[in-house]
Every structure is written in C-alpha cells, then in structure tokens.
Amino acid sequence: MALDNIFSSLKKAQAELALQNRGQKDAALKAVMDAIEKGRGAILKANAADVEKARAGGMKEALVDRLLLNDKRINDIIEGIDTVVRQEDPIGKVQAGWVLPNGLQVERTTVPLGVAAIIYESRPNVTADAFSLAYKAGCGILLRGSSAALESNRSLVKAIKEGLNAGGGISDALALAESGSRDEVDEILSARGKIDVVLPRGGKDLIRRVVENAKIPVIETGEGNCHIYVDSSADIINAVDIIENAKLQKPGACNAVETVLVHRDIAAVLLPLLAKRLAGKVELRCDNFAKAAVGAPPQSLLLKDAAEEDWETEFLDYILAIKTVDTLEEAVTHINRYGTKHSEAILTNDHRAAEEFERRVDAACVYTNASTRFTDGGQFGFGAELGISTQKFHARGPMGLEALTTIKYRIHGTGQIRP
Amino acid sequence: MALDNIFSSLKKAQAELALQNRGQKDAALKAVMDAIEKGRGAILKANAADVEKARAGGMKEALVDRLLLNDKRINDIIEGIDTVVRQEDPIGKVQAGWVLPNGLQVERTTVPLGVAAIIYESRPNVTADAFSLAYKAGCGILLRGSSAALESNRSLVKAIKEGLNAGGGISDALALAESGSRDEVDEILSARGKIDVVLPRGGKDLIRRVVENAKIPVIETGEGNCHIYVDSSADIINAVDIIENAKLQKPGACNAVETVLVHRDIAAVLLPLLAKRLAGKVELRCDNFAKAAVGAPPQSLLLKDAAEEDWETEFLDYILAIKTVDTLEEAVTHINRYGTKHSEAILTNDHRAAEEFERRVDAACVYTNASTRFTDGGQFGFGAELGISTQKFHARGPMGLEALTTIKYRIHGTGQIRP
Known part of the structure; x- marks a missing residue:
C-alpha cells in the first residue's frame, strides 16, 4: 500500500x-x-x-x-x-x-x-x-x-x-x-x-x-552519556559495587555509566579498589590526579590518559573515563556541560550534598546511592516502554x-x- | 549584545x-x-x-x-x-x-x-x-x-x-x-x-x-477555524445569541466562530432569525439549503453563496459561513476535516448528542451550549496566558x-x- x-x-x-x-x-x-x-x-x-x-x-x-x-x-x-x-x-x-x-x-x-x-x-x-x-x-x-x-x-x-x-x-x-x-x-x-x-x-x-x-x-x-559522582562522604565499598554494576551489567545500554567523577579527598582510597575490581574488564581513561591516585595498577589494568573527547563520548563499551573534582559544584558543572540529560547519580552519605546535586543537575533521572541502570520503563514499573x-x-x-x-x-x- | x-x-x-x-x-x-x-x-x-x-x-x-x-x-x-x-x-x-x-x-x-x-x-x-x-x-x-x-x-x-x-x-x-x-x-x-x-x-x-x-x-x-454546530434539539433563541456572540464580540480573535453548521430539521426556523440578527453586521456565505432556509432576506443582509474555500478560511472578519447537515456525524466529519483543533461547540438539548460530539471532535476545547469565545487563559482562570x-x-x-x-x-x- x-x-x-x-x-x-x-x-x-x-x-x-x-x-x-x-x-x-x-x-x-x-x-x-x-x-x-x-x-x-x-x-x-x-x-x-x-x-x-x-x-x-x-x-x-x-x-x-x-x-x-x-x-x-x-x-x-x-x-x-x-x-x-x-x-x-x-x-x-x-x-x-x-x-x-x-x-x-x-x-x-x-x-x-x-x-x-x-x-x-x-x-x-x-x-x-x-x-x-x-x-x-x-x-x-x-x-x-x-x-x-x-x-x-x-x-x-x-x-x-x-x-x-x-x-x-x-x-x-x-x-x-x-x-x-x-x-x-x-x-x-x-x-x-x-x-x-x-x-x-x-x-x-x-x-x-x-x-x-x-x-x-x-x-x-536513548543517547546517554551518564555520570556517577562519588562524593567525599560516600561509602567506598558500595561505590565500587555501584560503579561496577553501572558499567558492566550491560555496557551497551544507554543508562550505563561512561564517566565517574571522584572527589579528590577520597580518590586515593576509592580508585585503587576500583582499579582492582575493573582490571582485565574495563579500560580506564583517567585525568592526572586520578591516574596518580590509582597508584601501582594491577597488571591486567588498561590505564590511559583521558582526553577532552572522552568526556563527551557515550562509549557503550568496556571503557570508563575518570575525572577528579574538588567540589560538588565542579561535578555538577561537568555533568551539565557534557551530560545528555539522561541518568546521573551521586553517591554520598551527606543529605545536603544529595539535595544540592538533585536540584542542580539537569537530567531526566537523578539518583542518590543507586546504579544508573534502573532508568528503564520495566524497572520503573511502567510495563513495556x-x-x-x-x-x-x-x-x-x-x-x-x-x-x-x-x-x-x-x-x-x-x-x-x-x- | x-x-x-x-x-x-x-x-x-x-x-x-x-x-x-x-x-x-x-x-x-x-x-x-x-x-x-x-x-x-x-x-x-x-x-x-x-x-x-x-x-x-x-x-x-x-x-x-x-x-x-x-x-x-x-x-x-x-x-x-x-x-x-x-x-x-x-x-x-x-x-x-x-x-x-x-x-x-x-x-x-x-x-x-x-x-x-x-x-x-x-x-x-x-x-x-x-x-x-x-x-x-x-x-x-x-x-x-x-x-x-x-x-x-x-x-x-x-x-x-x-x-x-x-x-x-x-x-x-x-x-x-x-x-x-x-x-x-x-x-x-x-x-x-x-x-x-x-x-x-x-x-x-x-x-x-x-x-x-x-x-x-x-x-x-492561535489559528482558529472554529465551528458551532446547531443540533436539531437546540434552543433556537439561545443559539442565535451564542452565534452572534461568538462571531461579533471580537471577530479578530482566534476563538471567534467562522462556520456555523445547522441541522436541516431546524434550518428553516433558525436561519431567518439569525439572518435578521446579523443583517447589516455580518456577511453570510451559505450553502444552497441554508440560502433557501433564510427565505426573503432582510434588506441590509449581505448573502452570498459559499465556496469550498470558505470552509477552510479563518476569516477573522465580519463574515460567517453557513452549512447545513443532515446528521451530527456529518457535522463532526466536516469539523475534523476543516477545523484547526482549536474550539468547537455544539448547541443541543440532547445529552447523547453532546457526548457524541465531545468524544468525536478532535480539538483542544469542545463546548456544549456556550460561546467559543471562552477559550482564553484569563477566562479559564490561568491568569495571563x-x-x-x-x-x-x-x-x-x-x-x-x-x-x-x-x-x-x-x-x-x-x-x-x-x-
């Protein structure tokens, strides 16, 4: 017809x-x-x-x-x-x-x-x-x-x-x-x-x-350049679990995380653990501070220097960009600049930080202490999407x-x- | 700047x-x-x-x-x-x-x-x-x-x-x-x-x-090619008042009526009264049945034959097109074909007809027994619009x-x- x-x-x-x-x-x-x-x-x-x-x-x-x-x-x-x-x-x-x-x-x-x-x-x-x-x-x-x-x-x-x-x-x-x-x-x-x-x-x-x-x-x-910001007050073990899940549970999904933003106060604690967890599975593209914080990387870790285009890229792949920030404000500014307004998360134990992040980040879904992978009609209880x-x-x-x-x-x- | x-x-x-x-x-x-x-x-x-x-x-x-x-x-x-x-x-x-x-x-x-x-x-x-x-x-x-x-x-x-x-x-x-x-x-x-x-x-x-x-x-x-359909059960005097208001209260407004659709069963009663009320103020463009129903027009009445383009036109002027129909269905079909989905009204005392019209007409605002001129943020109580x-x-x-x-x-x- x-x-x-x-x-x-x-x-x-x-x-x-x-x-x-x-x-x-x-x-x-x-x-x-x-x-x-x-x-x-x-x-x-x-x-x-x-x-x-x-x-x-x-x-x-x-x-x-x-x-x-x-x-x-x-x-x-x-x-x-x-x-x-x-x-x-x-x-x-x-x-x-x-x-x-x-x-x-x-x-x-x-x-x-x-x-x-x-x-x-x-x-x-x-x-x-x-x-x-x-x-x-x-x-x-x-x-x-x-x-x-x-x-x-x-x-x-x-x-x-x-x-x-x-x-x-x-x-x-x-x-x-x-x-x-x-x-x-x-x-x-x-x-x-x-x-x-x-x-x-x-x-x-x-x-x-x-x-x-x-x-x-x-x-x-669908286009999702999603971020997880790990605040200085975050639970570190939980943060590693959430980042691993958001990256690896389905790397080709639009709600998978592409860049992790880490508060510099906890970078030296979080990043070596994260590197260990992701070694052999995910390539990390780090800024200088993050690279230094990883310390001596596990042998199987692919570690590269992040370039400007990494902040802009929805990898949909076994690649994770890591940037360190001095403040929540800096994380929010980065997200509002490079994000695609899809799904953004903060990991924190500070209620004020969570509230500030939720209010300032311009995205469809803003998470506190959870994986970005839940942005989905089925997960939200809408049936099909x-x-x-x-x-x-x-x-x-x-x-x-x-x-x-x-x-x-x-x-x-x-x-x-x-x- | x-x-x-x-x-x-x-x-x-x-x-x-x-x-x-x-x-x-x-x-x-x-x-x-x-x-x-x-x-x-x-x-x-x-x-x-x-x-x-x-x-x-x-x-x-x-x-x-x-x-x-x-x-x-x-x-x-x-x-x-x-x-x-x-x-x-x-x-x-x-x-x-x-x-x-x-x-x-x-x-x-x-x-x-x-x-x-x-x-x-x-x-x-x-x-x-x-x-x-x-x-x-x-x-x-x-x-x-x-x-x-x-x-x-x-x-x-x-x-x-x-x-x-x-x-x-x-x-x-x-x-x-x-x-x-x-x-x-x-x-x-x-x-x-x-x-x-x-x-x-x-x-x-x-x-x-x-x-x-x-x-x-x-x-x-804004573009409003609005209609009033006068059902056979409508109150005739009230219909004349509403049509006059919808056409003349502000002819340049987008919610002013441009075409009146009249059920043929009441055309011979309604149209002479309407012609008398609008004579000297509004030019009527009628289909043949409507023209005949007007009967001997008042001397000051401007009466013309309607052309196809009149059904499509938002006059924003002292002009009203009049078409007669045999059924509500015919009125609805005309409106859904020529209307701009703005404001459409039915005048009727038949609740089933009102319900049918409301359900079938595809427009932002569908009225029963009222002037189309109420489609307005101020009138709706929204303050400015x-x-x-x-x-x-x-x-x-x-x-x-x-x-x-x-x-x-x-x-x-x-x-x-x-x-």
Missing part, C-alpha cells in the same frame, strides 16, 4: 480506537497474545530466514543477536503485552475540573495523541512493544523497522492483526512500512497532519537524522502509556456568552 | 532561577509591578514614539491600536503580573511517588522547562505577560517583539530589570532581541541546546514561518504556567544495583 493510503487508513482506524473503552482494548490485546502464541512457529521460521540472510550478508554476531528470536524471546513478547493489559487505561481520565464564575464547567481530560510512527533498528520485540502501548493508549501506529528484520516483522504484524480481528479489535490501527527505502523515512518525517509524533529508536545516527529532518514532532530517545526520552518537551525519561496521550478540555454551559 | 552571548547569559540566569522558591520569585515579580508603575511615564513616552513612527509609516489604525499603550493598558499589564503572583508555584510539585520492589524510592517532580523564546507582533503587553509567566515557572525568556514596538519593549524591559534588581530577582533571566533582522529569528530557531522552546504569537504567516524553520521545539498557537496551543504535543489549549514545565525523576536508594 502506498504510504499516503496507510496514513489515512491509520487515521481513520485511530478515530474509532479512540472511542473504545478499556475492556474492549484489553480484550483485543489478549487475543493478540493468543495469536502470537499460535503463530510462534511461523514467526520463528520467518525470523530464521532474516537471521540466515543477515549472517550471509556478514552482519556482526552482536547485531544478529539483536535480531534473533527464540522461544524465550517470544515468551517475553507475550508477557510484555500482558503487562500492558494490566496497566490502567490512560485515556478518559479527568485530570482537573472546575466551575468558572459564569457557571461554565471546565473538565480537563486525557485523550489519545493520535497516530505515532516508530522508526527502529533490528530488534523485532519493539514491533510488539510499540504496538501494544499505542493500542492501549488509543493511538494508531506506523512501524518502520529495519529491512534486516522485515520477514520477522511481517510475520509478527500478521499475527497481531489476526489477533485483533479475532478479539473484536481494530486491525487497521497498526501498519508496517515495508519498502525499506530512505524515501519512505523522509515521507514519514514530512507527514504533517497525518502522523502526530515520530519516535526514533536506535543508534545515535538514526536519532540525529530523524531529529534534523522531521517536520513533525519527535521524541528523542517506548524508549527513554532525553528531551524535556512533552515526555522525559522512561516513556510508558502517558507519552502517547494529550488533553482535551470539555466545557459544559447553559447558554453562556462572553460579555 | 550578540545573540550567542544572550543565549548563554539566559541559560546561566535560568539555572539560578530554577533554584528559587515561590517567595523569592513572587517578591521579585511584585517589585517589577512597582517598577512598571514608577516607569509609567517613560513607558508611555517610548510607546508614543513608536506610535508616531508607525502612523508616519502608514500603519493601519487597527494595527496601531494593537501597538498603543495608555494608562488603562499599563494598569492591565500590572494587574496581569499580579494574577501571575497569585498563581501557585508550578515548580517542585511531586506529581507521583512510589517505591520499587528493590526499595528504590521514585519521585516524579516538576522542574522548569528551561529557556523559552517568544516571537511576537506589535502588542507590548505580551512582553510583560510572557516575562511574568516565564519567571514564575523558573524559566529564562528571550523576547523578540516586532521592530515597530522596539522603543516600547526597551522601556518595559528596562523597568522589569530595574524591578528585578530592586526585588532581589535575577535580571538576566530575560533579554530583548533588538536587531529586528530576519537573521536574528533564524538564529533563534536554530539554537538547539540553548533555547528549549519557541512560541510564535501573531498572524498565520509568522506562525507558519516559525514552524517550518525551527530546529528547536515549537508550540504552535502564553497563547493558545493548537497542537497536541506538550501543551494544548490555553497555556498558563504548566506549559513551561517539565519533569525530573528523583530516585533515592541505599546502594541498589541492577541484578
């Missing part, structure tokens, strides 16, 4: 979906869960074809792993839809209501944002996650996955549509953009009045391209259903006119 | 302002009210110079009136700031808070959006309105008024800054862009990372230009302080790491 026909079909379906209540939407989503279960074999087969083609084309194994589906991952997809079913309906909530002096009754209610488009890379689970959140929020969704995952996505979308049809749902509320061309993306990014928001989900280049070219609203996601917004406009931080809503004022009168 | 220096000065000032509490911000705003009172003579003098220049340059009197300040309007400006002082502080509110199974405490709090820019036409009161709302919301603001109002704006900004200095405020939290060049606007629209949102406030061309060129978030305001958002993203409808806020998650742990 030509993209323009898809746009109008989505818009029409969305207008109907917007009127459905929670019971209707949940019943349809449950039928989708059944349909994916029933389609498991076909989905795995389609995915195997994508994977085979990707390997034949020389795709790196790490990327193949993102593309790969197996029984466990199909289970996760089904479970993800179930968590969305269990979420409250975000639509039709009365956020506020008041009566004006002239007797007009004003109600502020939540309504669906409209039709969303998601442009994403190879992970096929995003197909089901994005669909289920959009459906529950009463939104249409255009899925534009990577061409490497085309067969998997086709097969998933087919199962979803079968489920919607079986469960009394509206199967035109989702559509897959299949051409894989750049033109297709450009057409989506220019669809003013047809697509209400576009969500790029993937690498930095994809996000930048979308942000720079979109003529429709975008929610930027649309991504993590790194912008301040419309949505910020892990995005669940609310990011796909807007408001409508309903005003009830008895013939009022304006004097 | 070069614009780039202004950007960094605003950002720095905003970071400080973000930390101030309500008492500090209100004290500064009260001092600004005093300073404007004290500067009244100088402001009026500067305005007189702008007005003289405008008239000499051949500006139309309607536009000169927008530019003009007088004692009454200065009073209104001061009173507008007072309403902002009386508003609750939108910052630092805990919107939600919960504890995760691992003991992490998550709090969702409101914080300032950052630095806003407003690009507006000649009305100098916007200078004070926009400043006071931004200041109360902890935001910096860049004011880019029209060059016709330059002396007035300079004089107002001078008084505001004097007030801020006298009241312990942060006078760098506002700045006036003075060059008046197109390049200046382009530089503002490209200021990614420096300006967090831009608000165009003025005519359609200005808004379109900003929306099409901005590389930073925009809130579209930044404008009326006609988009669904981030802010919708009359915008008060909330439109200048975003959220920050504060997460408190005791050493949690992600398993």
Whole structure:
C-alpha cells in the first residue's frame, strides 16, 4: 500500500480506537497474545530466514543477536503485552475540573495523541512493544523497522492483526512500512497532519537524522552519556559495587555509566579498589590526579590518559573515563556541560550534598546511592516502554502509556456568552 | 549584545532561577509591578514614539491600536503580573511517588522547562505577560517583539530589570532581541541546546514561518477555524445569541466562530432569525439549503453563496459561513476535516448528542451550549496566558504556567544495583 493510503487508513482506524473503552482494548490485546502464541512457529521460521540472510550478508554476531528470536524471546513478547493489559487505561481520565464564575464547567481530560510512527533498528520485540502501548493508549501506529528484520516483522504484524480481528479489535490501527527505502523515512518525517509524533529508536545516527529532518514532532530517545559522582562522604565499598554494576551489567545500554567523577579527598582510597575490581574488564581513561591516585595498577589494568573527547563520548563499551573534582559544584558543572540529560547519580552519605546535586543537575533521572541502570520503563514499573526520552518537551525519561496521550478540555454551559 | 552571548547569559540566569522558591520569585515579580508603575511615564513616552513612527509609516489604525499603550493598558499589564503572583508555584510539585520492589524510592517532580523564546507582533503587553509567566515557572525568556514596538519593549524591559534588581530577582533571566533582522529569528530557531522552546504569537504567516524553520521545539498557537454546530434539539433563541456572540464580540480573535453548521430539521426556523440578527453586521456565505432556509432576506443582509474555500478560511472578519447537515456525524466529519483543533461547540438539548460530539471532535476545547469565545487563559482562570496551543504535543489549549514545565525523576536508594 502506498504510504499516503496507510496514513489515512491509520487515521481513520485511530478515530474509532479512540472511542473504545478499556475492556474492549484489553480484550483485543489478549487475543493478540493468543495469536502470537499460535503463530510462534511461523514467526520463528520467518525470523530464521532474516537471521540466515543477515549472517550471509556478514552482519556482526552482536547485531544478529539483536535480531534473533527464540522461544524465550517470544515468551517475553507475550508477557510484555500482558503487562500492558494490566496497566490502567490512560485515556478518559479527568485530570482537573472546575466551575468558572459564569457557571461554565471546565473538565480537563486525557485523550489519545493520535497516530505515532516508530522508526527502529533490528530488534523485532519493539514491533510488539510499540504496538501494544499505542493500542492501549488509543493511538494508531506506523512501524518502520529495519529491512534486516522485515520477514520477522511481517510475520509478527500478521499475527497481531489476526489477533485483533479475532478479539473484536481494530486491525487497521497498526501498519508496517515495508519498502525499506530512505524515501519512505523522509515521507514519514514530512507527514504533517497525518502522523502526530515520530519516535526514533536506535543508534545515535538514526536519532540525529530523524531529529534534523522531521517536520513533525519527535521524541528523542536513548543517547546517554551518564555520570556517577562519588562524593567525599560516600561509602567506598558500595561505590565500587555501584560503579561496577553501572558499567558492566550491560555496557551497551544507554543508562550505563561512561564517566565517574571522584572527589579528590577520597580518590586515593576509592580508585585503587576500583582499579582492582575493573582490571582485565574495563579500560580506564583517567585525568592526572586520578591516574596518580590509582597508584601501582594491577597488571591486567588498561590505564590511559583521558582526553577532552572522552568526556563527551557515550562509549557503550568496556571503557570508563575518570575525572577528579574538588567540589560538588565542579561535578555538577561537568555533568551539565557534557551530560545528555539522561541518568546521573551521586553517591554520598551527606543529605545536603544529595539535595544540592538533585536540584542542580539537569537530567531526566537523578539518583542518590543507586546504579544508573534502573532508568528503564520495566524497572520503573511502567510495563513495556517506548524508549527513554532525553528531551524535556512533552515526555522525559522512561516513556510508558502517558507519552502517547494529550488533553482535551470539555466545557459544559447553559447558554453562556462572553460579555 | 550578540545573540550567542544572550543565549548563554539566559541559560546561566535560568539555572539560578530554577533554584528559587515561590517567595523569592513572587517578591521579585511584585517589585517589577512597582517598577512598571514608577516607569509609567517613560513607558508611555517610548510607546508614543513608536506610535508616531508607525502612523508616519502608514500603519493601519487597527494595527496601531494593537501597538498603543495608555494608562488603562499599563494598569492591565500590572494587574496581569499580579494574577501571575497569585498563581501557585508550578515548580517542585511531586506529581507521583512510589517505591520499587528493590526499595528504590521514585519521585516524579516538576522542574522548569528551561529557556523559552517568544516571537511576537506589535502588542507590548505580551512582553510583560510572557516575562511574568516565564519567571514564575523558573524559566529564562528571550523576547523578540516586532521592530515597530522596539522603543516600547526597551522601556518595559528596562523597568522589569530595574524591578528585578530592586526585588532581589535575577535580571538576566530575560533579554530583548533588538536587531529586528530576519537573521536574528533564524538564529533563534536554530539554537538547539540553548533555547528549549519557541512560541510564535501573531498572524498565520509568522506562525507558519516559525514552524517550518525551527530546529528547536515549537508550540504552535492561535489559528482558529472554529465551528458551532446547531443540533436539531437546540434552543433556537439561545443559539442565535451564542452565534452572534461568538462571531461579533471580537471577530479578530482566534476563538471567534467562522462556520456555523445547522441541522436541516431546524434550518428553516433558525436561519431567518439569525439572518435578521446579523443583517447589516455580518456577511453570510451559505450553502444552497441554508440560502433557501433564510427565505426573503432582510434588506441590509449581505448573502452570498459559499465556496469550498470558505470552509477552510479563518476569516477573522465580519463574515460567517453557513452549512447545513443532515446528521451530527456529518457535522463532526466536516469539523475534523476543516477545523484547526482549536474550539468547537455544539448547541443541543440532547445529552447523547453532546457526548457524541465531545468524544468525536478532535480539538483542544469542545463546548456544549456556550460561546467559543471562552477559550482564553484569563477566562479559564490561568491568569495571563502564553497563547493558545493548537497542537497536541506538550501543551494544548490555553497555556498558563504548566506549559513551561517539565519533569525530573528523583530516585533515592541505599546502594541498589541492577541484578
């Protein structure tokens, strides 16, 4: 189908979906869960074809792993839809209501944002996650996955549509953009009045391209140059555990730590312990003071001098930059300069320092005494997530259903006119 | 000052302002009210110079009136700031808070959006309105008024800054862009990372230009192709009153009605009365059925055939388009096709019809039995307003302080790491 026909079909379906209540939407989503279960074999087969083609084309194994589906991952997809079913309906909530002096009754209610488009890379689970959140929020969704995952996505979308049809749902509320061309993306990014928001989900280049070219609203996601600041009052053992976790539990995640800022008063105690813990696993890029504080490094430690660009880089790798600071103020200034407003942490036993850090750091999520790895819709209890917004406009931080809503004022009168 | 220096000065000032509490911000705003009172003579003098220049340059009197300040309007400006002082502080509110199974405490709090820019036409009161709302919301603001109002704006900004200095405020939290060049606007629209949102406030061309060129978030305001649908069950006399009010109380306002949709069952009763009421004041552009229903028109009535473009046009003038429909469904379809999602009304005594209309019409404000002219921050009780958002993203409808806020998650742990 030509993209323009898809746009109008989505818009029409969305207008109907917007009127459905929670019971209707949940019943349809449950039928989708059944349909994916029933389609498991076909989905795995389609995915195997994508994977085979990707390997034949020389795709790196790490990327193949993102593309790969197996029984466990199909289970996760089904479970993800179930968590969305269990979420409250975000639509039709009365956020506020008041009566004006002239007797007009004003109600502020939540309504669906409209039709969303998601442009994403190879992970096929995003197909089901994005669909289920959009459906529950009463939104249409255009899925534009990577061409490497085309067969998997086709097969998933087919199962979803079968489920919607079986469960009394509206199967035109989702559509897959299949051409894989750049033109297709450009057409989506220019669809003013047809697509209400576009969500790029993937690498930095994809996000930048979308942000720079979109003529429709975008929610930027994902880039995370995250910091942990270890205050002079921090618990040292705990600090080593948290830094290790924030770096190593999943180095390729956007909420992994990239630079640790250490108060100079504790550098000589903390850094040798940290170096020992990370030796053989993580390359450290240190400023001079930090390098001196590490002392005689363990033999297996990769220790380098930090360069200016290290402060700016989201490594997404087994690399950690370390900078020492004299004050909390200096740490905050560094973070507000180099950070991407994603997730920032302070480790401290000083409540005033924590409060100051929380107030001054400009980021979606600010942590005291915890790993930055918790910035995640699932961890936050939102069920599936649309991504993590790194912008301040419309949505910020892990995005669940609310990011796909807007408001409508309903005003009830008895013939009022304006004097 | 070069614009780039202004950007960094605003950002720095905003970071400080973000930390101030309500008492500090209100004290500064009260001092600004005093300073404007004290500067009244100088402001009026500067305005007189702008007005003289405008008239000499051949500006139309309607536009000169927008530019003009007088004692009454200065009073209104001061009173507008007072309403902002009386508003609750939108910052630092805990919107939600919960504890995760691992003991992490998550709090969702409101914080300032950052630095806003407003690009507006000649009305100098916007200078004070926009400043006071931004200041109360902890935001910096860049004011880019029209060059016709330059002396007035300079004089107002001078008084505001004097007030801020006298009241312990942060006078760098506002700045006036003075060059008046197109390049200046382009530089503002490209200021990614420096300006967090831009608000165009003025005519359609200005808004379109900003929306099409901005590389930073925009809130579209103002264009209102508003409708009133008169259902077959409506009270006829009341309908005539409401339509007259919505068209004539201020025809140049964005919330004035432009097209009336009339159920054919009552057209023959309503339209002759409406024609009589509007004769000599408003030109009617009718479809065939409506024209026939008007019957023998009063002599002073200007009656024309409606053309397709009349359904699309925001007249902002003494012109009203009239279309007849057979069903509510037809009215809703027309509105969702031609409307600008601003303000839409149904006049009816049928609750089901009202409910159906409210649910199906996609607009910021949907009225039952009232004039569309109430869509306004002041009327809604928000104090001053930044404008009326006609988009669904981030802010919708009359915008008060909330439109200048975003959220920050504060997460408190005791050493949690992600398993």
